[in-house]
Amino acid sequence: MSLIVVGSVAYDGVETPHGKVDRMLGGAATYIGLSAAFFTEVKIVAVVGDDFAEEDRGLLASRKIDLTGLERVPGGKTFFWAGKYSPDMNDRETLRTDLNVFADFNPKLPETYRGAPYLFLGNIQPELQRNVRAQMSNVRLTGGDTMNYWINDFRPQLLETLKQWDFLLINDSEARLLSGEYNLLRAAARIMELGPHTLVIKRGEYGAILFRRDGHFMVPGYLLEDVFDPTGAGDSFAGGFIGYLAGRGVSPHDGDIDFAELRRAVIYGSVMGSFCCEKFGVDRFRTLTHAEIEARYQEFKACTAF
Ligand code: AMP
Numbered sequence: 001m002s003l004i005v006v007g008s009v010a011y012d013g014v015e016t017p018h019g020k021v022d023r024m025l026g027g028a029a030t031y032i033g034l035s036a037a038f039f040t041e042v043k044i045v046a047v048v049g050d051d052f053a054e055e056d057r058g059l060l061a062s063r064k065i066d067l068t069g070l071e072r073v074p075g076g077k078t079f080f081w082a083g084k085y086s087p088d089m090n091d092r093e094t095l096r097t098d099l100n101v102f103a104d105f106n107p108k109l110p111e112t113y114r115g116a117p118y119l120f121l122g123n124i125q126p127e128l129q130r131n132v133r134a135q136m137s138n139v140r141l142t143g144g145d146t147m148n149y150w151i152n153d154f155r156p157q158l159l160e161t162l163k164q165w166d167f168l169l170i171n172d173s174e175a176r177l178l179s180g181e182y183n184l185l186r187a188a189a190r191i192m193e194l195g196p197h198t199l200v201i202k203r204g205e206y207g208a209i210l211f212r213r214d215g216h217f218m219v220p221g222y223l224l225e226d227v228f229d230p231t232g233a234g235d236s237f238a239g240g241f242i243g244y245l246a247g248r249g250v251s252p253h254d255g256d257i258d259f260a261e262l263r264r265a266v267i268y269g270s271v272m273g274s275f276c277c278e279k280f281g282v283d284r285f286r287t288l289t290h291a292e293i294e295a296r297y298q299e300f301k302a303c304t305a306f
Contacts (some may be wrong), residue, residue: 002041003246005032005239006107006132006144007122009046009070012281013082013096016089018228024281025056026081028122031232034285035239035272036120037063038293039247043116045069045107045132049076049100059286068110076101089227090204109135118246120238121165123147126158133164140251143167143196145238151177159194166252167198169238175201184209188216197252198262200241200269202234210266217263220304222274222296229280233273236285240272241265271296 012026029046036042043066050072060067079102082095107128114137121129121144133142143165150158151174158178162168168191176182179190188199188211199211207221244265245251250258271293278284 001118001246001249002043002113002116003036003118003120003242004043004045004069004109004113004116004132004136005029005036005120005122006045006129007032007124007235008079008081008102009044009048009052010079010081010102012231013080014229014231014280015084016227016229016280017085017087018226019280021280023080025053025059026231026281027079028232028235030060030282031235031276032120032122032239032242033060033065034063034282035236035276036243036246037065037239038272038288038290039240039243039268040118041246042066042243043069043113045109045113047071047073047076047079047101047105049073049078052078059282066113069107069113073101083231085230089230092230107132114138117141117251118242120144120242122235122238123150126150126154126161130157130161130164141166141242141245143169143198143242145169145234146174146178148174148177163195165196166257167200168196169200169202169234169241171202171204171234175199185216198257200266202237204230208237208266208270210262212259212262215259217259217266219266219270219300222270222300224274224277227277230277231281233276236276237269237273239269241269243272244268267297267300268293271300 007029008027010027033042077100080098083092085092117140119142175187179187181187202208205221207219210217250261
């Protein structure tokens, strides 16, 4: 079923211990979309400048991603982000954030997007996230992510937005910041009082935990021999998670949602996040196949069964 993905489409400059690329396709909506498109029909809402290359648009289009909502601003420049990773790649420093056309991003959904049942709101201003949801008439599952900046400086708006979400995907430090609790079990309980009935806390190379009010499910990180570039891993995780749910038509009914499907969604999220790290930028998605995804999913099963 159709999934709307809202967020940045960008150019990134990235330096890791394995190399340096000055400018390549990036952005949260790009990673989420490329990842989710393996599971379901994706429609992107984002903005780029007229420097956005035809080749990059072509990659998204080749995955049957609907780009009707990809606004192109004449004379504008595409959002640019640059970052450098620590030697162990667990930390990164942002070197540059040029918002460019993204500074005035005020997503407006094309008519053909408004009836879609699935919505993933990438990391943008919480009020804009709320406005997008308000434009949809038939949404069955809504969720997204956020970051430290919005949690610290836009807390009231974020709390208002979260009230309408089914799920939230954040990393452990953000969960602690949002809840004011260091202990993750307590943090999760607090966050689920804010609106979302489902919470995924990502823990980088250590995996992720799926929380529901009546229990939780823990997934280890997939062990990769070489991590070339972790950029976009969190977004690719999100794409696998929501893409799987949308592809299967999973949504809450009678106040409940299938926990077994949510568990599988978290595994697919982990699978997609791990593939993303194997090459620079979005490169791994250029060659990735359904068979490879399925093989890694089965490997996860074998590694965690006892
Ligand atoms: P991740 O590694 O999953 O956190 O995602 C990295 C992607 O997020 C990069 O491709 C960046 O272009 C994009 N990004 C970085 N900073 C921001 C921001 N402030 N708003 C939106 N997207 C961003």
